[in-house]
Amino acid sequence: MKTLLVTGYRAHELGIFDSKHQAIPYIRKALAARLIPLVEDGLEWVITPGQYGVDLWACEVVQELKREYPGLKLGIITAHTGQEDKWKEEKQNEYRRIIAGADYFGAVSNMPYDGPWQFRARDELLFRKSDGILLFYDEEAAEGSPKYIRERALKLHAESDYGFYQIHAEEIQNIADEENRYDYT
Structure with missing residues (x-):
């Protein structure tokens, strides 16, 4: 596998409304735990839609992993331009910092939001350009x-x-429980 699509829930879908939420480090650790073996097996690119939530946390994980695995590259492919325009300033600044560290950044449609077709086109492109997906989704x-x-x-x-x-919520909960167990011993 050379290119992996990484995506999942948006932050608000997880009840996360700021970048200091206690669950984010555990989600990032779960992402890293899944990505490292794939990188060691030859993964070259991680691509993501760059939505605020799992997508951007995955970007941060990849940027950290690039220190140890300099051949790893990050691509962010959005559905349209200006997806961050209505976000709070703190989130916009975080987003701009993350995309500045990407190896590739682009939008499927070089215009602002125009309709759901942009998301369908983005998803189609992401699937076409990837060999697999790492998805944070929990059926329960x-x-x-x-x-x-x-x-x-x-x-x-x-x-x-x-x-x-x-990645399931239970996996992230296990990471949190494991870390908290060591914090109290």
Whole structure:
């Protein structure tokens, strides 16, 4: 696998409304734990839609991993330009910092939001450009935005050798429990 699409829930779908939320480090650790073996097996690119949430946390993880794995590259491919325009200033600044560290940044549509077709076109491109997906999605939680990506990824996985990796909430909870157990001993 050379290129992996990484995506999942938006921050608000997880009840996360600021960058200091206690769950973010655990989500990032789960992402890193899944990415490192793939990088060591030859993964070259991580691509993401760059939405605020799992996408951007994955970008931060990749940027950290690039210190140890300098051959790893990060691509952010958005549906349209200005996706961050309505975000709070803190989130916009965080986003701009992250995209500045990407090896590739672009939008499928070089115009502001015009309709759902831009998201369909983005997703189609991301699937076409990737060999597999790492998705944070939990069937037992609220469905949220990753539901449609998951359906498409599972279909590709069943029809071809498209890789499918999924992170569940339980995995993140286990990381949190493990760390908290050591904090109290």
